Amino acid sequence: xxxxxxxxxxxxxxxxxxxxxxxxxxxxxxxxxxxxxxxxxxxxxxxxxxxxxxxxxxxxxxxxxxxxxxxxxxxxxxxxxxxxxxxxxxxxxxxxxxxxxxxxxxxxxxxxxxxxxxxxxxxxxxxxxxxxxxxxxxxxxxxxxxxxxxxxxxxxxxxxxxxxxxxxxxxxxxxxxxxxxxxxxxxxxxxxxxxxxxxxxxxxxxxxxxxxxxxxxxxxxxxxxxxxxxxxxxxxxxxxxxxxxxxxxxxxxxxxxxxxxxxxxxxxxxxxxxxxxxxxxxxxxxxxxxxxxxxxxxxxxxxxxxxxxxxxxxxxxxxxxxxxxxxxxxxxxxxxxxxxxxxxxxxxxxxxxxxxxxxxx
Amino acid sequence: xxxxxxxxxxxxxxxxxxxxxxxxxxxxxxxxxxxxxxxxxxxxxxxxxxxxxxxxxxxxxxxxxxxxxxxxxxxxxxxxxxxxxxxxxxxxxxxxxxxxxxxxxxxxxxxxxxxxxxxxxxxxxxxxxxxxxxxxxxxxxxxxxxxxxxxxxxxxxxxxxxxxxxxxxxxxxxxxxxxxxxxxxxxxxxxxxxxxxxxxxxxxxxxxxxxxxxxxxxxxxxxxxxxxxxxxxxxxxxxxxxxxxxxxxxxxxxxxxxxxxxxxxxxxxxxxxxxxxxxxxxxxxxxxxxxxxxxxxxxxxxxxxxxxxxxxxxxxxxxxxxxxxxxxxxxxxxxxxxxxxxxxxxxxxxxxxxxxxxxxx
DNA sequence: CTGTTAGCGCATTCAA
DNA sequence: TTGAATGCGCTAACAG
Numbered sequence: 001x002x003x004x005x006x007x008x009x010x011x012x013x014x015x016x017x018x019x020x021x022x023x024x025x026x027x028x029x030x031x032x033x034x035x036x037x038x039x040x041x042x043x044x045x046x047x048x049x050x051x052x053x054x055x056x057x058x059x060x061x062x063x064x065x066x067x068x069x070x071x072x073x074x075x076x077x078x079x080x081x082x083x084x085x086x087x088x089x090x091x092x093x094x095x096x097x098x099x100x101x102x103x104x105x106x107x108x109x110x111x112x113x114x115x116x117x118x119x120x121x122x123x124x125x126x127x128x129x130x131x132x133x134x135x136x137x138x139x140x141x142x143x144x145x146x147x148x149x150x151x152x153x154x155x156x157x158x159x160x161x162x163x164x165x166x167x168x169x170x171x172x173x174x175x176x177x178x179x180x181x182x183x184x185x186x187x188x189x190x191x192x193x194x195x196x197x198x199x200x201x202x203x204x205x206x207x208x209x210x211x212x213x214x215x216x217x218x219x220x221x222x223x224x225x226x227x228x229x230x231x232x233x234x235x236x237x238x239x240x241x242x243x244x245x246x247x248x249x250x251x252x253x254x255x256x257x258x259x260x261x262x263x264x265x266x267x268x269x270x271x272x273x274x275x276x277x278x279x280x281x282x283x284x285x286x287x288x289x290x291x292x293x294x295x296x297x298x299x300x301x302x303x304x305x306x307x308x309x310x311x312x313x314x315x316x317x318x319x320x321x322x323x324x325x326x327x328x329x330x331x332x333x334x335x336x337x338x339x340x341x342x343x344x345x346x347x348x349x350x351x352x353x354x355x356x357x358x359x360x361x
Numbered sequence: 362x363x364x365x366x367x368x369x370x371x372x373x374x375x376x377x378x379x380x381x382x383x384x385x386x387x388x389x390x391x392x393x394x395x396x397x398x399x400x401x402x403x404x405x406x407x408x409x410x411x412x413x414x415x416x417x418x419x420x421x422x423x424x425x426x427x428x429x430x431x432x433x434x435x436x437x438x439x440x441x442x443x444x445x446x447x448x449x450x451x452x453x454x455x456x457x458x459x460x461x462x463x464x465x466x467x468x469x470x471x472x473x474x475x476x477x478x479x480x481x482x483x484x485x486x487x488x489x490x491x492x493x494x495x496x497x498x499x500x501x502x503x504x505x506x507x508x509x510x511x512x513x514x515x516x517x518x519x520x521x522x523x524x525x526x527x528x529x530x531x532x533x534x535x536x537x538x539x540x541x542x543x544x545x546x547x548x549x550x551x552x553x554x555x556x557x558x559x560x561x562x563x564x565x566x567x568x569x570x571x572x573x574x575x576x577x578x579x580x581x582x583x584x585x586x587x588x589x590x591x592x593x594x595x596x597x598x599x600x601x602x603x604x605x606x607x608x609x610x611x612x613x614x615x616x617x618x619x620x621x622x623x624x625x626x627x628x629x630x631x632x633x634x635x636x637x638x639x640x641x642x643x644x645x646x647x648x649x650x651x652x653x654x655x656x657x658x659x660x661x662x663x664x665x666x667x668x669x670x671x672x673x674x675x676x677x678x679x680x681x682x683x684x685x686x687x688x689x690x691x692x693x694x695x696x697x698x699x700x701x702x703x704x705x706x707x708x709x710x711x712x713x714x715x716x717x718x719x720x721x722x
Numbered sequence: 723c724t725g726t727t728a729g730c731g732c733a734t735t736c737a738a
Numbered sequence: 739t740t741g742a743a744t745g746c747g748c749t750a751a752c753a754g
Contacts, residue, residue, distance in 0.1 A: 043741045083440040393748085446750095726751105
C-alpha cells in the first residue's frame with residue numbers, strides 16, 4: 001500500500017483553489033476514490049457504497065464522504081467503473097451518413113431512450129462504405145454494451161460474423177432472413193406500394209425510380225415493391241435509374257429522367273427527390289405539371305415550406321429510433337425478442353405529384 | 362495465477378464454432394489477452410506488443426499471436442485499455458439540439474477529425490437546457506479525453522467550474538471574456554452586420570428580429586450587431602421579437618411580425634426563417650414582395666430547392682467543426698492555443714429578400 | 723527481444 | 739455496517 005502519496009487537496013482546501021492550482025501546474029494526478037476515502041477517514045468500499053447506493057451506510061459516514069467528494073471535486077473514472085462492473089454504460093450507433101437528417105432523428109430518439117436508462121451513446125458514421133462499416137461496428141462492440149446498426153451495407157457474411165460474437169446487436173432498416181439478430185425496420189415495401197398506387201391512380205404509366213446505394217436493403221425493398229406491382233398486373237412501367245442517396249445525386253440524375261420519357265419519378269429518398277426537383281425546374285420543366293416527383297422518408301422538419309411541398313412516403317422516425325433502442329435494451333437485459341419489428345409508412349400527398357401532362361389513353 | 366480456467370476455445374477450434382456455441386450457451390467469459398497469450402505460448406506483454414506495435418517482436422512469435430487472435434476472435438477490452446493507458450480514446454461533443462442540421466454538420470466534421478486521430482466520438486444533447494447541460498458536460502469529461510461544448514447555454518460560473526477541472530475543453534460558438542478556455546466560433550456579429558447592410562441597401566427601415574434562446578451567445582451577438590448598426594447611424598429601426606430556435610417557433614411568430622409593421626424580418630436561424638416564411642405565405646402575404654425574410658446559418662443541404670430560396674448568412678460549417686476538433690486535439694496534446702478563433706460569415710442573397718413594397722422616401 | 727511484476731481506479735467478494 | 743483483500747483486462751516499467 002502506498003504510504004507516501006499525498007492527496008492533491010486536503011479536506012480543508014477549497015475546490016476552486018486546488019483545481020486552479022492543478023490547472024496551471026504539471027499534469028496533476030486525478031483525484032481517485034482512495035483520496036476521497038482518506039479524506040473522509042473511511043475505506044474505499046464505503047465511498048463506493050455511498051456513491052452507488054449499493055448498501056446501507058451510517059449517515060454520519062455518508063455525510064463525510066459526500067463532503068470529501070465535494071471538497072476534492074472527485075468524479076469516478078468511467079473506464080475503471082466499466083472495467084470493474086463489466087459494462088461500459090454506453091451503446092453504439094452506426095449510421096451510413098451523419099449528414100442525412102433521417103439518421104439524426106433516429107439518433108435523437110435513441111439518445112433519449114439510452115439516457116433514460118443511464119447510458120451514453122457513441123455515434124459513428126461509415127460514409128456508406130461497407131468495409132469501414134464492419135470495422136467500425138467491431139470497434140463499437142469493444143467499447144459499448146450494445147450496438148445499433150442502422151441501414152448496414154455490409155454483406156451477409158460480415159453480419160453473421162458480428163452476430164456470433166455473443167454481443168447485443170440490433171439491426172435497423174435491414175432484415176436478413178435466417179440471421180439471429182433482432183431488427184427494427186421501416187416497411188419500405190409497403191410504403192412504395194402506396195406510392196405506386198398513388199401514381200397509377202393519377203394516371204401515370206411510365207415511372208422512373210432513382211435507385212439508391214447498391215448495398216442498401218431499403219433500396220432493394222423499394223424495387224421489390226415495384227416488381228410486385230407489375231406482378232400484380234398493375235399497369236405501370238418502372239425504369240430503374242442508378243442514382244445515389246444525396247441531393248447532389250438527384251440533381252445529376254435529372255437529365256436521365258427527362259430522357260427516359262417518363263411522366264413521374266420516384267426517388268430513393270427525399271434528398272434525392274429535392275435535388276431532382278431543383279434540376280428539373282432549372283431545366284425549365286414544371287413540377288408537378290410536367291413531371292411528378294415523389295420522395296421517401298419525409299425528411300423535412302415540421303413546418304418547413306419544403307416539407308409541405310414534396311409528396312413522399314412518411315414514417316415516424318422517432319418511433320423507429322425508440323423501438324430500436326428499446327429492442328437493444330431488452331437484448332442487453334437478456335430478453336431475446338428476435339421478432340423483426342416493422343414500422344409502417346404513410347403516403348403524404350403534397351405538391352409535387354399530379355396527373356401526367358399527357359394522360360395515358 | 363488461475364490454473365483451472367479453460368479458454369472458451371482451443372487454438373484448434375474454429376472461430377465460427379466456438380462463437381456460435383458461446384452465443385447460445387450461458388453468458389460466456391470474454392476472451393482476454395491472457396487466453397491469447399496461453400494459446401500462442403507467449404506472455405501477455407508480447408501479445409500486447411504485437412497488437413500495438415509498441416516494440417519489435419520475433420516474426421515467428423508475432424505470427425503465432427496473430428493466429429491465436431484470429432482463432433479465438435480476440436478483441437481488446439476498451440475499458441481495460443483506457444484504464445491502463447490513462448486515456449479513453451474518445452472525445453465528447455455536447456450540442457443543444459440534435460435535430461438541428463447545423464450541429465449535424467459540425468458533428469460530422471468533428472467526427473472525421475477525431476477518427477483520423479484514432480478517437481471515437483461520444484455525442485450528447487442538452488435539449489437547450491442549461492441545467493442538464495452542465496451535468497452532461499461533467500459526464501462527458503468522465504469518459505472522454507476532451508470535450509467540445511457547442512453553443513453552451515450554461516452560465517459563466519458553470520463554465521468557470523468546468524474550466525478548472527484541468528481537463529481539455531473547447532468552446533464552440535461562445536466567447537467568454539477572461540475564461541481560460543480555447544474557443545472556435547462563428548462571427549455572427551459580422552454576419553448580421555452584412556445582413557443589416559443588405560437590408561438597408563434594399564431600402565428597408567423597419568426590421569424585426571426573431572430572437573432565439575435567451576442564453577444563446579449567438580443570439581446576443583446578432584442583437585449586438587443591430588445595436589451597433591444603430592450606433593453607427595445606420596437608418597434602421599430594429600424590433601426584437603422573442604421567438605425561439607425551431608421552425609415551429611418561427612411559424613408561430615409570424616403574426617407578431619405582421620402586426621409590428623416591419624417590411625423585413627431577420628430570423629435567429631434558418632429553421633425559424635423557414636417557419637416564418639411558411640406562416641407568412643399561409644396568411645396570404647407574399648415573400649419577398651411584401652415581406653423580406655432573412656435567415657442565418659445556411660442550414661440547407663447542397664442543391665436543395667430551399668437552399669436556393671432563403672437569403673441567409675452563411676458559413677462553412679465543416680470548417681467550424683474541423684477547427685474545433687483540431688483545437689481540442691492540440692489542447693489534449695498540451696499545446697495551449699487559447700486564441701479565440703473566428704469563422705467568417707458570408708451573405709447569401711437568394712429569393713426571400715427584396716426592396717420593401719412601400720420604399721422609404 | 724521477452725517474461726515478470728506492478729499497478730490503472732473501481733466494485734465486490736469475504737470476514738469481522 | 740464496515741474494512742481488507744481480490745480481480746476486472748490491459749499496458750508499461752523493469753529485469754533478464
